[in-house]
Amino acid sequence: MSRYRLMPSAAQEAALLGHCAHARYVWNLCVEQESYWRPGRGPMPGFSGRCRQLSEARADSPWLAQGSVIVQQQAIRDHDQAMAGFFAGRHRRPSWRKAGRDEGFRIVHVRPGHVRRLSRNTGEVRVPKAGWVRFRWSRQVPQDVRSFRVRLDRAGRWHVAFAVVPEPVKGPGTGEIAGIDRGVAVSAALSTGELLHCPGLSAPQRGRLRRLERKLARGNRGSERRKRVRRAAARVKARSADIRKDWYEKTSTDIAGRFDVIRVEDLKIGNMTRSARGSIRQPGRNVRAKAGLNREIMRSGRGLLVRRLEDKAPGRVEKVRPAYTSQRCSACGHIAAGSRESQALFRCVACGYTLNADVNAARNIAAGHAVTARGGVRDAGPVNREPQPVLLPAG
């Protein structure tokens, strides 16, 4: 992830904040429009329809017209993509954006000369209406930047992230297949038996955060001290988010380079079958004992790993029907809810095969049926046939 610390001057910061306000305003208009939708009212306007509405709004509102049309159109596009993600079951319905939170905007149609290096540690990027804004050249900026996003985090730091599709990683060419189960107790389990843990907050960090949050609850609203405490809490969270992003980059590169075919659960189907699988996906007791924050972190990372793998191993990631992956014995194929002894342990009631529950699921996924882009089912091989529905236990 190529993210850089942006260092705007005071005047530039005002311009950036203006862009944030416009992007937030347009986003919230989209949210409001969606909230009026009722069955039978016909389809919502698409991206181009909303862009037309935006032109009308700009003609009526000098405040909006002052801003950058790129920023405002891209806010529509962001919302559009968020809705698509919502319908695909990837994340929740996009909701209202508040000032001081979720602040940011995107610039597209970046020209080749619009990002340049000034010195060893400094670069600058051209932002509409703000001019050349300096950033910390902390690593090489990728070639051919086409778009970038500017963000203000809750710690009050500005960042710029240059969008590039990561270079594809070459597979080993051995035909090796891996299944990945994105669990709750671990970030990912591989069919090879590896359990991958994405670093969450460490115990001291969690303690510090808890203390800061307690202080925050006590402090006077709007006081300087309270602002400082909030910024400190945001810094702890931001730092651990950086570490996690880095982990996902490295892990996805590693997996893409080690296996030719990578199979994962198709979450679109997963959401539907999850309830049928009852409480299997519910975090177990020792997971709940951890801070809720870490759980939140792992949940948000689940989709990220797959997205990165799809970028780095294009055409080599296959989505698999998730039905019964956690109840099926990867050794003998027997399916029974009782084989899942606990969150962590799988012990087959038929053959007694015992192993880590997430690894067992990952092996079933590795052997599973690939779902083609159109939703059809393609057989992955005769060895691990999915049982016919008539043989499945009711439930």
Ligand SMILES: [Zn+2]
């Ligand atoms: Zn078995």
